[in-house]
Amino acid sequence: METHHIRLTSSEVGGLWANYIADSMFVCIYKYYLAKVEDAETKKVLEHALDLSQQHVQGVTKIFKEEGHAIPLGFTDDDVNVEAPRLFSDEFFLFFTKHMTKGALVTYSAILPHTFRNDIREHFMSCISSSMELFNETTNVLLSKGLEVRSPYIPYLQEVDMVEKQRFLAGWLGKQRPLSAAEITHLFSNIQTNHMGTSVITGFAQVAELKELREYFKRGIEISKKKIEVFSKYLHENDLPVPVTWDAEVQDTTESPFSDKLMLYQISMMTAAGMGNYGTALSASPRRDIAAEYVRFQGEIGLYAEDGLNLQIKYEWLERPPHAADRNELMKERNID
Template structure:
């Protein structure tokens, strides 16, 4: 039987492995700072688990890339972090960040498992998925114990099964609107929470960023995140449902540079990418027209913000190119109009 690991990497496998390497190299920088500055003895082992997982992933990926004669990405290195910098985020917020990171890891690994082919690549992503499951479990359990876990809203259990009888279920832009479905509530809650986390991260990053254009970009992002958080919170409140709490107080007053501007912009870009995906999913899952239209109107706004972030990275030589398809025109050395 042919050794499946001798089959060339597909474009999908290159994509997932390259992205995993970049993300884990960024995680090692961030988690190293968290581990160095953590004060809570219960949070310490969870950060350590996440850091060791990212380091293990990088080691396995390095071996795989070398075996495949695939250029190892640069990603992020020791120069992208200042280990002597003071603490920037509270341990409570770090725990919240770890759980959010685990949820994003679950989504990315699930997608990767669905598109990779080789057995060794499948096994790698399956291990990454299992680590994300464990990180999500550990962080959630400790948050429950410490009383910092914010549950989604409760609603009454239905009395019976109902079917939609007319178009009023879809609602209109103006006028009376039907109550929110549990699916709509869930997505609104998630998007309030992720914007709150993003706003706090950006707030901290703005204090320690160095380039003026990066600081201005971050302050704009903070306003954008606050705007979106308010919009989704308002929809929940109008339905007499609670919105997640804010995390603004989780940032210290430190202004000492910790992370390079390159790493900061990358982390913000990763949050935006996840946010666009969340909005798209929420829009598709929200039958009420006013809510779907609201998501549709916000996606171009954050997409433009993401493009401006990419422009900053390109201008400063920070944007590492992912693997691409062959340029057949260039290979053929022909000129085309």
């Protein structure tokens, strides 16, 4: 009996395309990390990360070839120089991997509900499962080395209590209520994410070839530092610890291991993830003053992201993603009014 071949939907094509671009970048990154790592446990984590990225690229390539869909250019060995001096420490490699797997879990979980074909669902379920394994492995190594930074502890509830006053939503004037567990979680997480972003972009600002990119990266450093300061203020006001900085993990070198194209894409990807994080945090932060900060930062980071896209377009580094047919253009080509 002949089986009807079901075409890929727009969401499936878009998810697979983005998966290829991102993991082709991570293949380059982890090849460089593995050329520099010294610690045996960290090396094992990086080998696992590289293997997963290569598997994901191969999986998408196979599907696209079978469908007759163009294979994205993504990133290749031309975008990485494994002979370049060390830019980041072994500890940074672990922190980076932990944060990238956190982002991957969010991304894959967002794509999965919009997939329909069995093989595509299996692909993204496999991506989620393998990312969870890498997340756990990286967390265990960080804990064993005493490097993992836990979120703050708060008292256990001794009884159930209901919110009775509108002051629960207040935040600008008068007495402020203590932060909720969800608000603490997002403030703490966003501080960590911005510390990671500051470290990555500091390294990139040192080694980027184009002056325009160096200036763009320096601007990103200032934006991240400002957000860290604001988010830390709320934790300090509630006598809660603030995550430590990793700036010292950036080494003193000006020779770039990555192409400017790759570095700009990575910052654009991290910026987009940050916007998503703030949207999630906003929905879980009833205090008006905190919610207002997330709204303000979403606008600021949105403008920064747009400037990054303009740079990618200017230097012809931005691949056009899968898109709907331009019917008007098709009609113009055939001189149809």
